[in-house]
Amino acid sequence: MRSTGIKKLVLLGAGHAHVHVLAQLAQNRPADLDVTVVSPYPYQTYSGMTPGLVAGHYIAEDCQIPLEPLVKAAGAKWIQARCSGIDATEQRVRLSPSARSQTPDDILPPDIPYHLLSIDTGAVVDRDRLELDMPGASTHALIVRPIEVFATLWPSALELARSKPVSMAVIGAGAAGIELVFAAEQALRTQGISGARFTLITGGDGVAANYRPGVRRRVLRQLKRRSITVLRDTCVGIAPGMVKLGSGAELACDLPLLAIGTHAPPWLQDSGLTLSEAGHVLVNAFQQSPSHPNVFAAGDVSTREDHPHPKSGVYAVRAGPALATNLLAHHEGQALKPHRPPTHTLNLLSCGTGHAIVSYGLWHTEGAWAWRWKDRIDRAFVAKHMRSAA
Template identity: 45%
Template structure:
């Protein structure tokens, strides 16, 4: 039997698992390695923080999905990869041999980008840790009126979380977003940035276009030299490559992520597939977005089947434009599609339907045919 290892329980791998539950992979034993038995769907986490969703509504049960697919589940994290011997070493010390490896582990949020953050900040990733610690911040805000909450990071996650936290904490805390020198939502069109600033201004969220360089007790030092009162720093910066990638032997893109080609395979080791934030398409670069990982899921599934059968693989062509829907924390949302943008409650309802449908597609009894949702 061929050994297929799925490392990581990301957006693409849940689609692989659902497809295997409907139609097993002949001639292969499949193992899923993931640190947690559930996947927190990132598109709904801001809604959980804002109190609009119960935690379980934003979770996909990976353990149940693996069980239905006949896939062995190993609750552990990747620690090292040795492609020359086709072995994966796990954080717990175990090793797994593979004939093919699919990586959907996501990136990591470095604890060392900001001095003092490792010991004093609340990090948005991993999501399960962040959501578990969030009630403590709520309790702290209830005990200390006027608590200074500072979200660090001007990307989509920083915007959504600043809006959600302001909604959840109401008058109990002051929320500031330190967006960085590039400003708020730097990769988005001007119209979206303007509307996002208007949303935060209407919620009394202060936006600062400066970089955070050091977290000190009770304050945050910025690159411009000023200091900002800060009781609860929340780090929502972009992800970096997992530490184990640097000596994995795989060819890496200039930014340190796995360099992949048109068939989602490593350009140096074709038995290794990689999707989502752990990878970088060097032939067709595109923004880091969950939409692309979701779109890659069916192609990855088809290519793993083709690998097992010894057949030609399918090319994944990322879409030129991707829809971005950003939660404003109150049931409204921002939509961005190329140069077009919109804002309102109808966008919020649209986003809610998409997000709920994605998660519900992996509940027991859901039809695999309903998986192509975005």
């Protein structure tokens, strides 16, 4: 790249950590730093509020941080596109139009150069890999990622449920699947839609496998209270009106909703960056690539080499300030600061009826107050980034 004295910082994705980076740049953007954000949607959806959207607690706008004001305040440019490849040697990012892009294909550059790159594009469900594990899933299931697409498709699921008594199966019994099955049950019940049946298909690990036994017992009690069937079986395929199970059984199902574990983005795999075994961007204590010091990453797309931790929004949010500090420090040629991810995080599992289960380390409890707490935290995150854009 020809040097003009101006350095190009490209932010891929507007995930939890990057909204903080943008807010930080709005306070203090060096004059010689040209910032471009590449993101497919004009807003960042706060995923923690998606089950609340399904349940009917929120409307879409409650869960969205508009990007344009954030980008403007940071003195940055926004390219509405998705990254479809990185060449870390040539320092270029390949772009593809986003499905809803307003940028005509002919003026979207095929790739853009960078001096400094930061990646916060979140988790993906790789449709090709999904089809290998679960034939038919990418055609017949409502998939929770991308979350922006899921949010726009959920109303059509509700319409179907209004037209006939449906059988809904949520596939995946981690935090997202659990919250979504509770939320869907609440949505139909509060809208007076009767006759629906709900099943949670857990896969091999069972319900809430990443939680402590006490939390698991609380989740199971709430599922029973709401007459949600738990199937300890694995989904191995989906056909119209039916979920095929590993045991050989078939479950009649009008609405299969997929909330399984996610994959690393396929477009990272030939980037030249050092990746984790699962294919995520490997980063060190500075959220920096060990192979390419001018590349940083945070959130679900990355894995800490020194301190692997679960992939969740809380960790992505916590990495934001360190990422912002280190991007600016790298640009200024100053020493980077290590980021220590928290050992324990506050987990709030919404049960959809204005009730939540809360856990932190060994401690866990539940109640309506816990849901109000989660609601306050989630709304505050969105509001904070709306305000910082003003």
